[in-house]
Amino acid sequence: DTGVSQDPRHKITKRGQNVTFRCDPISEHNRLYWYRQTLGQGPEFLTYFQNEAQLEKSRLLSDRFSAERPKGSFSTLEIQRTEQGDSAMYLCASSADSNPQHFGDGTRLSIL
């Protein structure tokens, strides 16, 4: 069990640029989740995959956000035309079926 891995750990970009984050879940976990965490708040659910299927998306996930998990293993989260309000920690988690979720260390996004 090597844990959930996220890359990059930090991303600084200018407003209007596109960014992409990667998450590698624990290898035997079929479920993968993306969360956003802003300062002073708990993680907020963004989206969920079971294997390669994206089964649920939050209203927080505007049309500028897209997530994929093409082969049911790693996942990417892309944000297009970034805005100041996108600055946050983006957390990925994975689980085996209904078991508790295991979190990665997150990608901290800063928009200049």
Added chain:
Amino acid sequence: AQSVTQLDSQVPVFEEAPVELRCNYSSSVSVYLFWYVQYPNQGLQLLLKYLSGSTLVKGINGFEAEFNKSQTSFHLRKPSVHISDTAEYFCAVSEGNSGGYQKVTFGTGTKLQVIP
């Protein structure tokens, strides 16, 4: 809809003293409950979980929590804290259905500061 309330945003406590971090939840169905710990610039680590059975749940690092259905609470306790317990603690709830996706809702967190 489910929700979690952590009333205390910060809890200072002296080293080796006991601590209780409060969590209340709201849900119209049966629930699963969790406590996670987050150290600076890291993700969340599961401390303990309540799924069913005994209402007193023991977790890692000497923490325990008690599920109280009548008071809709799941308070976290430790009899003697250590400096290394300084971190932010999140209570979380999910609906206790079997199989399928379980949306997890997190509280706003409680920062535990252990004072030497």
